[in-house]
Amino acid sequence: MWQLMGQGDRMLALQIAYPFESEIERLERTIEVEPDAPALLVSLTVHARRDVNLPFALHPTFAVPVGGVEILACAHQAIYSYPVQPEPGVSRILPNRTISTLKEIPTTRGFMDATRLPLSETTEELLQISECKPPFVLRYPEQHADVFLDWNAEELPDALLWISNGGRTHEPWSGRHFAVGVEPANSFFDLGRVAIPPANHPLADRSGTVFKAGMPRTITYRLSARAL
Numbered sequence: 001m002w003q004l005m006g007q008g009d010r011m012l013a014l015q016i017a018y019p020f021e022s023e024i025e026r027l028e029r030t031i032e033v034e035p036d037a038p039a040l041l042v043s044l045t046v047h048a049r050r051d052v053n054l055p056f057a058l059h060p061t062f063a064v065p066v067g068g069v070e071i072l073a074c075a076h077q078a079i080y081s082y083p084v085q086p087e088p089g090v091s092r093i094l095p096n097r098t099i100s101t102l103k104e105i106p107t108t109r110g111f112m113d114a115t116r117l118p119l120s121e122t123t124e125e126l127l128q129i130s131e132c133k134p135p136f137v138l139r140y141p142e143q144h145a146d147v148f149l150d151w152n153a154e155e156l157p158d159a160l161l162w163i164s165n166g167g168r169t170h171e172p173w174s175g176r177h178f179a180v181g182v183e184p185a186n187s188f189f190d191l192g193r194v195a196i197p198p199a200n201h202p203l204a205d206r207s208g209t210v211f212k213a214g215m216p217r218t219i220t221y222r223l224s225a226r227a228l
Helices: none
Strands: 003-007 011-017 024-033 039-048 052-054 061-063 069-075 078-081 105-107 110-112 123-130 133-140 145-151 158-165 178-186 209-211 217-227
Touching (some): 133 178
Antiparallel strands (some): 003 011, 011 024, 024 039, 039 217, 052 209, 061 178, 069 133, 078 123, 105 110, 123 158, 133 145, 145 217
């Protein structure tokens, strides 16, 4: 469980301790409100017990209101679909495909436009956007605002896009969860410790992030908004 380590008018400091057998000792996260902008600056510091290379991703998740959200996304190299259906019997995107645009994603029922959420059909999907150049932009038309996610693309070159469109019927989602996760990552989807991609797969070199014992590594990202 995360523990509250400190708190101020504009800041929270949190910590989570890992089990002794883990290569990672603990994580420290600070969340700061910028005083002169509608923005949050978040830092995550990783303390390693032993030298290790691990798949690594952040996990910002954004609401999909009834009025919808437009995915303006980021400049990118390519988009890759998950090797298998993320949610068997629910997911619709054809697995293991290379895709050029979020507007035309091949599915079991034709093409999907994933730039406007919520989708008309119940589903759960996971895509990897390679060489995603931040900021990643989402537009909330009814709120008259754009939301930006910024990070260091040299550390985390891709972004996983998790589209949760009411497809998880089990607890705690119960078919009511509509959100979009934008996850800066250095990993092969969320499979880095489960599966190794073929050597010729375009994401085969996404081996993870290096953490060294006694040398804390801090990764930062920024969430901000701008009125339209």
